[in-house]
Amino acid sequence: MKKTALLIFLFLQVLVFSQTLGSKLDKQTLALGEPGIFRIHIAELQGKDVQSAPKNELLPFHFEEIKDSISKQVDTYDRVIEFAVFEEGKFTIPSLDFKINGKVFKTIPYDVEVINTAQKGDEINDIMKNKEVKLDVQDYWQLYKWYILGTLILIAIVFLIYQLIRYGKRRKSSPIVMTNQTLKELDLLKKKKYIEDGNYRLFYVELLDITRNFITKQYKIPANVLLTDDLIDVIKLNNTISPENERIIEDIFLRGDLVKFAKVFPDQQNMQTDFDQMKTFVKRSSRDLEDEQLRTGV
Incomplete structure (x- = not known):
């Protein structure tokens, strides 16, 4: 009876003082460029430190991170990443490392399929209408000044060479x-x-x-x-x-x-x-x- 009671006590202690790491992907099939959300949650921290990849650098290549927010309390840690993928195909979010008080914990991997939902003949609408901007002389000068200066310098060099050749011929004759x-x-x-x-x-x-x-x-x-x-x-x-x-x-x-x-x-x-x-x-x-x-x- 004493051994049984001791085992139950140790089991409850583990449950009380151990940390739990969980992750969740809201969609595993995304349209091309459609935002997805990846969440990481750690419970039972008891004030322990959490170390992971810096902001906007957690997910691998192909996953364009739009927003990366981290919220840490005494007992909980939450990280929410909004991302998008701009290439068709199948991609993987691998196991990600989170170090809690010096000990490494890993998330489970996720497969993400990205598809192109656009069809031939679909009308593409701009998010915003193009704005017409009026340019004055100063604006045109800023846009083309190097081309104009380069052209003037080239003309000056050609004219100088022509005059030198002409002068040389005149001198000789x-x-x-x-x-x-x-x-x-x-x-x-x-x-x-x-x-x-x-x-x-x-x-x-x-x-x-x-x-x-x-x-x-x-x-x-x-x-x-x-x-x-x-x-x-x-x-x-x-x-x-x-x-x-x-x-x-x-x-x-x-x-x-x-x-x-x-x-x-x-x-x-x-x-x-x-x-x-x-x-x-x-x-x-x-x-x-x-x-x-x-x-x-x-």
């Missing part, structure tokens, strides 16, 4: 640059010592080639493709080259043709004079172009 380049070519011709060696044929061939190239680029006259007589006629009709320079070109080109065809044999003095005259013509070419610009008003 400017009268002063062309004059200096031709003077260097004449100096190189001088260093070949054709005059000192009496090599008059090569001297005049190269001198006329340098001059033809110079006239073509400096005066925009196609001297490199014209015969001597035709070139002289074009120069006289063009009126860009001064009369003094016209005479120098005419004398040297006619003498050069005679030398190339072995009809004239110039001496060193004549060769040096023609070289100096041609160098003078090149140096004075810039003045010819300046006079032409004043004459035409460019």
Whole structure:
């Protein structure tokens, strides 16, 4: 009898002082996006601490928690989670851990089936009607300012590149640059010592080639493709080259043709004079172009 009474006493003590953990899912079949409610209740706490996953982090992936409320009293603990699932299929709420005064208790697992109740042809109504918002200039600026600024910067970069290329071409083809380049070519011709060696044929061939190239680029006259007589006629009709320079070109080109065809044999003095005259013509070419610009008003 004493043993029986002792067992009954211990059983009642367990019933009185042990905690009970319960959980409940209101629906196990949900429509797509339909809210469901999952409840956890713990009784007989007797002021003991309860530890679980933080708010909005209790349920696993796929369960979008809408609301998570916790209520704890001295003897009870209640947690209510409202959730929704936005994918069709079968999902599981697994056993969830709740630690009570250092001891782990688990809920039972639940299977949830999510179905799409919408049918083809169903009318879909917005929850709220779209509101028409009027935008002013400031609003449009805030929306598109980076596109506008980016476009302006791109245009500025393209314009700058164009101007640099144009400036570079203009510099390379400017009268002063062309004059200096031709003077260097004449100096190189001088260093070949054709005059000192009496090599008059090569001297005049190269001198006329340098001059033809110079006239073509400096005066925009196609001297490199014209015969001597035709070139002289074009120069006289063009009126860009001064009369003094016209005479120098005419004398040297006619003498050069005679030398190339072995009809004239110039001496060193004549060769040096023609070289100096041609160098003078090149140096004075810039003045010819300046006079032409004043004459035409460019």
